Amino acid sequence: MEYHSTTFLHQLSGHPSLEYFKKMYPDKNISSFNCTTCNLRKMIKIPFKGTFPQPNCKLETIHIDLCGPISPESISGKKYFLRIVHGFPHFVWIFFLTNKSECKDYIKNHINRIEQQANSKVANLISDNGSEFKNSDLQNFFKSKGINHLTSAPYTPKQNPFAERENLTPHKSLSFETPFSKWFDKKPSQKFLHPFGCEAIYLDKFPKSKFGSRGGAGVFLGYGEGHRMFHILYSETGKVKTTHHVKFNDFVFPNKNQENLDQNTESFVVSGSLDIPNNPQTNCSEIPETPYNLELSPNDQRKNDENQNANTDTLWKYKGFSWLTEPEDNSKKIMSHIDPANILTNSCQTKQSANFAVAIVSDPKSFSQAIHHTDSKQWLAAIDNELSNMETHQVWSSHEQDKSIHLLTTTRVFKRKTDANGNLTKYKARLCVRGFNQQEGVNYDDVFSPTGQLASLRLLLMLSHQHGFQIKQMDVQCAFLNGIPHRMLYIFGSDGCKEETKMLTLKKLLYGLKQSPRFWHNALNNALLQRGLVPTKTDPCLYYLSDHSKPMWLFAHVDNLIFSGCWNEDFKAKIKTFF
Numbered sequence: 001m002e003y004h005s006t007t008f009l010h011q012l013s014g015h016p017s018l019e020y021f022k023k024m025y026p027d028k029n030i031s032s033f034n035c036t037t038c039n040l041r042k043m044i045k046i047p048f049k050g051t052f053p054q055p056n057c058k059l060e061t062i063h064i065d066l067c068g069p070i071s072p073e074s075i076s077g078k079k080y081f082l083r084i085v086h087g088f089p090h091f092v093w094i095f096f097l098t099n100k101s102e103c104k105d106y107i108k109n110h111i112n113r114i115e116q117q118a119n120s121k122v123a124n125l126i127s128d129n130g131s132e133f134k135n136s137d138l139q140n141f142f143k144s145k146g147i148n149h150l151t152s153a154p155y156t157p158k159q160n161p162f163a164e165r166e167n168l169t170p171h172k173s174l175s176f177e178t179p180f181s182k183w184f185d186k187k188p189s190q191k192f193l194h195p196f197g198c199e200a201i202y203l204d205k206f207p208k209s210k211f212g213s214r215g216g217a218g219v220f221l222g223y224g225e226g227h228r229m230f231h232i233l234y235s236e237t238g239k240v241k242t243t244h245h246v247k248f249n250d251f252v253f254p255n256k257n258q259e260n261l262d263q264n265t266e267s268f269v270v271s272g273s274l275d276i277p278n279n280p281q282t283n284c285s286e287i288p289e290t291p292y293n294l295e296l297s298p299n300d301q302r303k304n305d306e307n308q309n310a311n312t313d314t315l316w317k318y319k320g321f322s323w324l325t326e327p328e329d330n331s332k333k334i335m336s337h338i339d340p341a342n343i344l345t346n347s348c349q350t351k352q353s354a355n356f357a358v359a360i361v362s363d364p365k366s367f368s369q370a371i372h373h374t375d376s377k378q379w380l381a382a383i384d385n386e387l388s389n390m391e392t393h394q395v396w397s398s399h400e401q402d403k404s405i406h407l408l409t410t411t412r413v414f415k416r417k418t419d420a421n422g423n424l425t426k427y428k429a430r431l432c433v434r435g436f437n438q439q440e441g442v443n444y445d446d447v448f449s450p451t452g453q454l455a456s457l458r459l460l461l462m463l464s465h466q467h468g469f470q471i472k473q474m475d476v477q478c479a480f481l482n483g484i485p486h487r488m489l490y491i492f493g494s495d496g497c498k499e500e501t502k503m504l505t506l507k508k509l510l511y512g513l514k515q516s517p518r519f520w521h522n523a524l525n526n527a528l529l530q531r532g533l534v535p536t537k538t539d540p541c542l543y544y545l546s547d548h549s550k551p552m553w554l555f556a557h558v559d560n561l562i563f564s565g566c567w568n569e570d571f572k573a574k575i576k577t578f579f
Contacts, residue, residue, distance in 0.1 A: 007034060062111075196220065386429050398493070412494065432512035443487055481509070484519060
């Protein structure tokens with residue numbers, strides 16, 4: 001009764017999901033429901049949990065799959081390939097076929113051969129429901145061999161994973177050995193392997209002449225079924241032959257860029273003889289006494305006869321070098337219309353050049369680098385200025401070190417500040433706490449701090465434009481030093497401080513602490529509330545004046561404040577009294 005009532009209640013509620021159904025009726029103990037309408041509309045693939053059963057011995061399970069037709073077909077007209085994977089030890093055989101009808105013959109021959117090699121019988125064979133596997137000829141063969149033929153469901157390759165995605169790498173199930181070593185009980189030799197498409201020099205058993213070459217150049221295409229047999233594409237005839245007598249050059253690929261070369265290379269004929277200019281550093285013994293003769297076409301020969309008196313270059317052949325020709329000078333002179341009086345001939349240093357020279361000098365990464373830096377005086381002045389800000393804000397109090405108290409370490413971040421034009425404005429040496437060493441619940445709790453939304457800034461700009469108010473901007477200096485911590489925080493004295501060897505108790509927050517942005521926002525919010533500014537409900541970083549007779553708006557993004565309204569003239573001075 002509970003089952004039907006739960007399903008009926010689900011239908012009355014508009015067919016919500018189980019998660020929302022539980023939230024709608026928290027008083028009911030709803031664990032599941034079975035809705036026919038939801039099953040029809042939201043049916044998805046059932047996940048495959050677990051792993052495919054692993055065979056424990058050879059020939060226990062064989063997986064087969066046929067792939068094709070493949071376009072373009074191979075040189076020998078093959079359009080399909082049959083993949084046979086043994087569940088143990090994941091060994092793979094690949095057979096190339098011209099037609100699907102050849103599949104059954106390859107399967108029969110393969111099973112007969114491996115049963116003879118392994119001295120065992122094939123127990124299970126897994127394939128899809130293709131007609132190349134589900135035919136009477138193969139089914140009768142499987143029955144005669146006692147092979148259990150299992151088929152996967154249509155469009156469900158997960159049920160035949162080994163044939164769909166074979167794995168030849170060492171695997172945990174094979175004790176991290178290769179399938180070859182498990183099948184043949186010996187380690188494979190890599191001497192037999194060569195990269196596809198590399199250069200292959202084969203033995204020419206019928207040379208054209210007694211003094212001719214005894215070998216020919218070809219391209220390696222694959223391995224034959226015999227012992228140390230290779231399929232070679234003969235470059236001269238364009239035919240594929242299988243041979244044992246072959247040497248490989250694994251780093252040369254003759255046809256790698258043949259297609260691009262055939263498309264981009266143009267035939268040309270050089271007329272006349274060419275000369276390479278004399279080079280004083282060239283060894284004369286390397287230059288032949290006679291130029292290399294080029295065969296000329298009839299048209300080029302006629303042109304050469306007409307220009308016999310013209311100066312022509314001669315092409316010489318250097319030992320160990322390719323054929324070189326003198327490059328042509330196709331440059332053109334451009335006439336200048338600039339008044340020479342406006343051209344600076346003497347070198348001068350611009351402000352941009354000086355700023356670039358400053359920019360390429362890296363900032364120091366530590367206190368020791370800062371005091372030995374080329375701008376050490378400026379960096380030391382920046383450190384003194386930072387320490388002065390600490391004293392002004394009364395950031396810490398010093399104590400003798402207590403080993404029972406966890407102290408946070410600090411670092412200094414040195415940075416040169418520039419304006420919008422790239423001009424150097426000041427040096428900063430910020431003292432920061434290494435906040436990544438903080439522990440939640442020990443020295444910090446909540447860290448969330450809101451930041452202003454871009455839509456709120458657009459709203460402020462629109463209201464300012466409607467009322468004709470000017471927009472002002474200010475940056476609160478040392479903003480995080482105004483936050484007051486709710487927990488006791490202790491740090492080591494940093495380099496350059498008077499209290500280097502003492503323990504410092506923080507009265508205010510420093511940059512780098514995880515909770516610093518949150519408490520700075522709280523301090524800013526309290527200061528603005530005292531001035532009559534309240535945050536909006538949609539954005540806690542957009543404030544407006546509660547007195548509607550004097551409209552004013554303020555947008556806060558961390559320590560950057562943008563405000564507009566009736567208090568523009570003196571608001572900046574008033575806000576400075578708080579910070």
